[in-house]
Amino acid sequence: MTSQTQNVDPAIESAVTEAVAIGIPSALSDLGDLVRIPGIAWPSFDQTQLERSAERVASLATGTGVFDDVRVLRAAIPGTDEHGQPAVLATRAARNGKPTILLYAHHDVQPPGSDELWDTPPFEPTVRDGRLYGRGAADDKAGIMAHIASLRAVSEVFGDDLDLGVSLFIEGEEEYGSRSFAQFLSDNSEALRADAIVVADSGNWDSTTPGLTVSLRGNARFTMKVRTLDHASHSGMFGGAVPDAMMATVRLLATLWDEDGAVAVEGLSETDTETPDYSEETLRDEAGLLPGTSPIGRGSILSRIWNKPAITVIGIDATDVASASNTLLPEVTVxxxxxxxxxxxxxxxxxxxxxxxxxxxxxxxELTFSDVDLGDGFLVDTSGWAVSLARQAMADGYGADPVDLGVGGSIPFIADLVREFPAAQILVTGVEDPHARAHSPNESLHLDTFRHAVATEALLLTRMNEITG
Known part of the structure; x- marks a missing residue:
């Protein structure tokens, strides 16, 4: 769609932003209700909680009064006889030549980890010091409520005069790899087809400055088993002559980085793009780097996070400390x-x-590789009309000019969106600030950031409703 925005009546925009402000307490209350539902897609957790979560989101979507159809659906997981977790799909058709926007977020959350690492219970939403604490409070139930709250405000102001097409897709397994995502897109391609897609699952420059994510790193995750013996042996009797699996593993893993901690794997590439100023002091504050620990890598700090590869050992199976004995390990898995x-x-x-x-x-x-999980990165074409609209909406919603962000994390399913809907413009936004601690204990949402994010999306919807062409 080639589009030209018409002048939006300032009174309408004022009414929308006022409706947003009035609706924030209700939106935060609904967010708290969502946080109380421990919807985790890992099979070891109670899967009925994801069904509760999906039904609650469907009810919220219905309650906006925007949609013609709201359903809870599952898609098959390719290559298996299983289906993915429940997702919510809500749709309304565009009228009078207006464009259609697809709003994405996810209702599943990361496992909470150890309860003792949380200052307050992970599934009991708690407000303190201007933040809402709880698992999923930021990632990504706040993304859901940013969509719902902005739709409520726009619907309240426009009523039957809302001609914009809107699809809402709230996934239920993003934290578990989006295994049925591509099939869901294929199954529901017509209902999901849109001119612009908002993926509300990223972050901002800081709590007061919005960010539009224009690049994301991809991912390659896998399991590696290292074996040196066909059975465990006495470390005193054979140590010094026999390499155990832990020794081999430690030596092998060390080759992945050079002395500066930069990745030392031939064939892993870098991207050459400019990055904003970002100090080591800021890195220490946002990442929690201990005073005596130095950053790793070379080049500007943000180039290391946005434009270069990184490798992390995130799990290891070996004898635990409590069970340690004088034994040469036959195998180690990482x-x-x-x-x-x-x-x-x-x-x-x-x-x-x-x-x-x-x-x-x-x-x-002996090396064995298994459980390979791959995802491609993402580079945004920033020349489109939707990007321009989004930047202006951010500037007005936050009262600060947005920053184009690269993100070190990955959202692999965006590659599926690009493949299924090549003509759509994809806007990666979010409600998180650098202190949100998504995936970590004491995850939280900065309340003012949430208010600004809702205002931004409501203004974007309002202005898209005035597009013709």
Whole structure:
């Protein structure tokens, strides 16, 4: 769609922003109700909670009065006889030549981890010091409520004069790999087809400055088993002559980085783009870096996070400390998570990683690779009309000019959106600030950031409703 925005009546925009402000307490109350539902897609957790969560989101969507149809659906997981977790799909058709916007978020959350690491219970929403604490309070139930609250405000002001087409897609397994996502898009392609897509699952520059995410790293995650013995042996009787699996694993993993901590794997690429100023002091504050610990890598700090690969060992199976004995371990299993620079495919990155590990394996240890999970990065074409509208809405909704962000994390399903809807403009936004601690204990939402995010989206919807062409 090539579009030209018409002048929006200032009185209408004023009415929308006033409706947003009036609706924030209700939106936060509804957000608290969502946080109380521990919807986690890992099979070891109660899966009926995801059904509760989906039904609650469907009820919220229906309550906006915007949609012609609201359903809870599941899609098949390709290559299996299973179905994915429940997702909510709500739709209304565009009228009078107006465009259609697709609003995405997810209702599943990360496992809470150890309760003792939380200052307050993870599924009991708690407000203190201008923040709402709880698992999913930021990632991504706040994204859901930003959509719902903005739709409520727009519907209240426009009523039957709202001609904009709107689709709402709230996924139920984003934190568990979006295994049925591509199939869901295929099954519901006509209902989801849109001129612009808002993915409310990213962050902002800080709590008062909005960010539009224009690049995301991809990912390559896999499990590697290292074996050196066919059974455990006495470390006193054979240590010094026999390499155990832990020794081989430690030596092998160390080859992934150089002395500066930069990735040292041939075949992993970098992207060359400018980054805003960002100090080491800010990094220390936002990441919680201990005073005696130095940052790793080379180049500007944000280039290391946005434009270069990173490798993290996120899991290891070996004898735990409480059960330690004088034994040479026959095998050790690790999970390796690599973030891939935008522009390189997850598949190419994984091939480079496996080749490196096989080439550097010490003592002839046996390597086995499994559970490979890949995702591609994302680079936004910032020249489109939707990007321009979004930037202006952010400037007005926050009262501050937005910053174009790269993000070190990955949202692999965006590649599926690009493939299924190549003509759509994708806007990656969010309600998180750098202190949200998504995925960590004491996850929280900055309340003023949420208010600004809702105002931004409501203004974007209002202005899209005036587009013709």
């Amino acid at each position: 999970v390796i998570s690599a973030r891939v620079a935008p522009g390189q495919s997850g598949e190419d990155a994984y091939e480079a990683l496996e080749a490196h590990l096989r080439a550097h394996v010490p003592f002839g240890a």
